[in-house]
Amino acid sequence: MRAISEKWSLRGFYPLERVSDYLGGLGLLSYGVARCLRKRWEGGLILEQMERIGVRSLSIVLLTALFTGMVLALQMGNYLTRFGAKPYAGRILALSMLREMGPVLTALMIGGRVGAGITAEIGSMKVTEQIDAMRSLGINPIQKLVLPRLLALLIMLPLLTVLADLVGILGGLVITTFELDIPADFYLNSIIQFIRFQDLFSGLGKTFFFAFFIAIIACYNGLEVSGGADGVGRATTQTVVTTSITILVSDFFLTKLFLQL
Amino acid sequence: MSGNGFIECRNLRKSFGAKAVLQGVNLTVQRGETMVILGGSGSGKTVLLKHMNGLVGPESGEVFLDGLEISRMEEDALTEVRKKVAMVFQGCALFDSMTIGENIAYPLDEHTLLSPEVIRDRVREALALVGLEGCADLYPAEMSGGMKKRAALARALVLRPEALLYDEPTTGLDPLMTHRINRLIRDLQKKLTVTSVVVTHDLQSAFVIADRVAFLQKGQIRFVGTREEFQTSKDLAVHEFISDA
Ligand SMILES: Nc1ncnc2c1ncn2[C@@H]1O[C@H](COP(=O)(O)OP(=O)(O)OP(=O)(O)O)[C@@H](O)[C@H]1O
Ligand SMILES: [Mg+2]
Numbered sequence: 001m002r003a004i005s006e007k008w009s010l011r012g013f014y015p016l017e018r019v020s021d022y023l024g025g026l027g028l029l030s031y032g033v034a035r036c037l038r039k040r041w042e043g044g045l046i047l048e049q050m051e052r053i054g055v056r057s058l059s060i061v062l063l064t065a066l067f068t069g070m071v072l073a074l075q076m077g078n079y080l081t082r083f084g085a086k087p088y089a090g091r092i093l094a095l096s097m098l099r100e101m102g103p104v105l106t107a108l109m110i111g112g113r114v115g116a117g118i119t120a121e122i123g124s125m126k127v128t129e130q131i132d133a134m135r136s137l138g139i140n141p142i143q144k145l146v147l148p149r150l151l152a153l154l155i156m157l158p159l160l161t162v163l164a165d166l167v168g169i170l171g172g173l174v175i176t177t178f179e180l181d182i183p184a185d186f187y188l189n190s191i192i193q194f195i196r197f198q199d200l201f202s203g204l205g206k207t208f209f210f211a212f213f214i215a216i217i218a219c220y221n222g223l224e225v226s227g228g229a230d231g232v233g234r235a236t237t238q239t240v241v242t243t244s245i246t247i248l249v250s251d252f253f254l255t256k257l258f259l260q261l
Numbered sequence: 262m263s264g265n266g267f268i269e270c271r272n273l274r275k276s277f278g279a280k281a282v283l284q285g286v287n288l289t290v291q292r293g294e295t296m297v298i299l300g301g302s303g304s305g306k307t308v309l310l311k312h313m314n315g316l317v318g319p320e321s322g323e324v325f326l327d328g329l330e331i332s333r334m335e336e337d338a339l340t341e342v343r344k345k346v347a348m349v350f351q352g353c354a355l356f357d358s359m360t361i362g363e364n365i366a367y368p369l370d371e372h373t374l375l376s377p378e379v380i381r382d383r384v385r386e387a388l389a390l391v392g393l394e395g396c397a398d399l400y401p402a403e404m405s406g407g408m409k410k411r412a413a414l415a416r417a418l419v420l421r422p423e424a425l426l427y428d429e430p431t432t433g434l435d436p437l438m439t440h441r442i443n444r445l446i447r448d449l450q451k452k453l454t455v456t457s458v459v460v461t462h463d464l465q466s467a468f469v470i471a472d473r474v475a476f477l478q479k480g481q482i483r484f485v486g487t488r489e490e491f492q493t494s495k496d497l498a499v500h501e502f503i504s505d506a
Contacts, residue, residue, distance in 0.1 A: 035337075125356075132316050133354035137368045137420075138343040140336070 029142070029220045033150060036143040045148035046155075053114050053149070054156030058163070060113060061106050065164035068101050069093065069171025076172075077180040086180060090187040091194040093172040098195065102165040103203045104251055107210035110157060111243035115218040118149055119239040122222025123232040131223065141223070150215035157211040158204050165203070202258035209254055213246045266325070267292040267424060267456045268313050273322035273332075275308060282308050283319070284480030290424075295450050295457040297467040299502065300477035306460040307351055309477065310426050313458060314346045315339045327423075344372055347417035351428040351460075353409040355401040355416070361388070362397030365416045372420065387415040392441060407434045414442065418449070424456040425449070431466050443469045464506045468492075476502065 076089045122145055125131050134141045169191065176182040221235040221242070266289035273286040282305040290296045300306045311317040312324050315331045324332040331342055355364050365384045369375055375383070388394055391411035401409055410433060417425060430446065431439040443466050449455045461467055467474060467488070474491040476484040476499055484491065484499050491499065 128357075129350050129352055129354035130356055132311070133348075133350060133356070135316055135336075135339075136314055136343055136346075136348040136350075137371070137416075138340040139368070139371050140340065 025224065026216055026220050029146065029223070030216055032142045033146055033216070036140065036147050039140075039143055041151075042144075042148060045144065046151050049148045049152035050156055052117075053110070053152045054160060057110055057113055057156075057160065060109055061160050061164050062167050064105050064109050065097075065102065065168040066171040068105055069097060069168030070175045072096060072101070072168070073172040073175035074179065077176065081180075086182065087186070087190065089176055089180060089182060090172065090190045093176075094169050094191040094195050095199060097168040097172070098165050098199045098203045100203070100251075100255075102168055103161050103206045103210065104247065106161045106164045107157065107207060107214065107247045108244055110153070110160065111210070111214045111218075111247055112240050114153070115214045115239045115243045116236045118215070118218035119222040119225075119236045120232055122219055123225035123235045124229075126223060126225045127228050127231060146215070146219040146223075149219060150212065153211040153215045154208060157214075158207045161204060161207045162200075165200070202255075205258055206251065206254045209250060210247050213250065214243050217242050217246065266290055267327055268458065269323075269325040270309070270312065271323045271325070273309070273312060273319045273324065275305075275312070275317065275319050281480055283312075285322070286477070286480070286482055288475055288482050288485065290456060290458055292456055293450065293454040294472040295446065295459060295470050296473050296475060297459045297461060297471035298475045298477055299461065299464070299467060301502070302462070304477050305480060306477055307428055310348070310428055310458065310460050313426055314343055314348055316348075344420060345423045346426060347420060347422040347424075348426040349410075349413050349417045349428060349430050351432075353401070353406075353413040355409055355413055357401045360398050360400055361393070361404070361412045361415075364401070364412065365397075365419050368416070368420050383419055387419045388412075390418065390445065391415045392438070407438060410434060411438070411442070414445075421453070422455070424458070427457065427459040427461075429461055430459065431461065431463055439463070439466060446470050462506070464503065478502075 072093050073089065076093055077086065080086045080089050080092075122131070125145075131141050134144065173184060173187055176187050177184045218239045221239045225231045225235045268288075268290040270286050270288045273283045274281070275283040286309060288296075288309075298306050298309065308317060312319055312332070313326070315324070315334060319332050322332070323330050326342055326346065329342065331339060334342070355361070356367070359367065362384050365387050366380050369380045369383060373380075384397060385394075388397060391414050393408060393411055393415065396404070396408065396412070401412070404412065410430065414427075414430060425446075427446070431442050434442060446457060446459065447470055450457055457470075459467070459470060471488050473486060474484070474488055475482050476491070478498055484494060484496055486494070492503065494500065
């Protein structure tokens with residue numbers, strides 16, 4: 001990791017050096033994971049993580065989506081009525097949900113809840129030498145700890161996002177029906193006719209990137225913990241901050257990419 | 262090229278940040294012998310031990326294990342090496358999401374094709390060896406420090422390694438258990454010709470189990486020799502260490 005900053009002669013310029021070390025570390029971990037892909041995949045471990053990551057995050061993800069959909073509908077109703085464009089509320093809401101709100105908010109919630117959990121778990125294994133113990137037994141921690149979490153996130157984040165999209169649109173339905181007097185069948189039909197598969201896929205496409213970022217950042221921060229319980233605490237906070245920022249920044253570039261497709 | 266030692270450290274240097282921990286360590290452990298490494302707290306005993314199975318890589322110098330240089334080996338290649346060299350960690354390092362039985366069975370599950378029944382027998386056998394019969398279903402959090410220490414020892418033994426690295430195996434055990442573990446370390450060496458490296462503070466234990474003693478101070482091996490030579494050494498630092506303990 002050091003080598004990267006040395007090569008680009010960033011020595012002595014500490015902020016940049018630290019960033020390049022960090023990115024180098026993430027890169028090395030990704031490479032390590034890629035190498036593990038060729039080995040045995042452990043279904044049991046992946047399923048366990050899917051349960052922990054996916055199923056147990058269902059409630060917060062759906063709650064977030066429900067209220068986001070409802071708020072969007074309220075705002076939309078308010079502004080669109082002024083333009084006389086109230087009938088478009090459903091379509092705009094569905095579009096924002098599918099393309100942006102669903103994927104990004106789900107990723108942020110999962111990055112916070114699951115990412116922090118992963119860092120705390122792996123980090124406390126690190127400081128109690130359990131990671132070293134695994135290695136000393138000839139067991140690869142990347143294969144046993146990182147790979148199952150990455151695969152579970154890659155599977156569960158898109159699924160959770162689809163559910164969030166649906167619940168968000170239903171939340172919107174409740175508000176448009178009862179607050180804005182748009183008939184439910186009109187709301188749903190207009191969405192179904194207007195929305196194209198591209199809208200769904202451009203949103204879902206992003207979630208694979210988000211899942212990858214969350215898993216690699218959270219695992220890396222855990223594996224790099226040093227200095228006991230306070231180190232674990234610091235790493236956990238860092239995971240939440242770094243995943244959130246990475247999701248928001250990469251969302252911009254991914255949106256640009258997917259709009260071109 | 263390497264000499265005839267089973268474990269050989271040549272001119273090892275390692276520092277953490279500005280702190281130089283190992284400053285040119287040379288040490289050869291012969292096949293089948295028990296080498297005890299003594300040294301003050303923070304002198305780098307654990308760090309040295311972790312070089313011997315590649316958990317830590319040196320800045321310079323080499324480590325040879327059974328003729329193979331491991332100090333610059335890829336993590337994947339080290340996997341094979343580590344099946345031959347087990348380690349008992351100072352802090353036990355039991356997996357706390359698993360029961361003791363599962364902890365001990367883990368390396369067998371990973372590296373052998375033994376049937377579950379055979380594995381269960383091997384686990385029971387390993388537990389009996391350290392006096393923990395019937396504790397297989399406890400979680401590490403439910404055990405005392407001394408019990409964890411012994412469970413960690415059982416986990417290290419279960420793959421029947423050629424060499425064992427013990428980091429303070431008897432610290433925190435009562436005298437009776439200390440005696441029992443020391444005897445176990447000796448028996449393993451006598452009956453199975455296991456090569457052992459034992460890091461310890463405890464001079465008493467050291468003299469019971471050691472074939473040879475090495476004394477680590479200021480990042481270098483200050484003394485190597487038999488326990489008689491160690492006890493009668495004229496070296497001032499060695500003398501001080503013995504009389505302080
Ligand atoms: N991962 C690490 N990062 C930074 N410093 C370290 C690390 N590991 C060890 N050290 C430093 O290296 C020195 C030697 O540590 P080591 O654990 O080998 O001591 P020790 O001889 O085993 O002591 P003790 O008998 O107390 O266990 C210590 O000063 C410690 O602070
Ligand atoms: Mg130590």
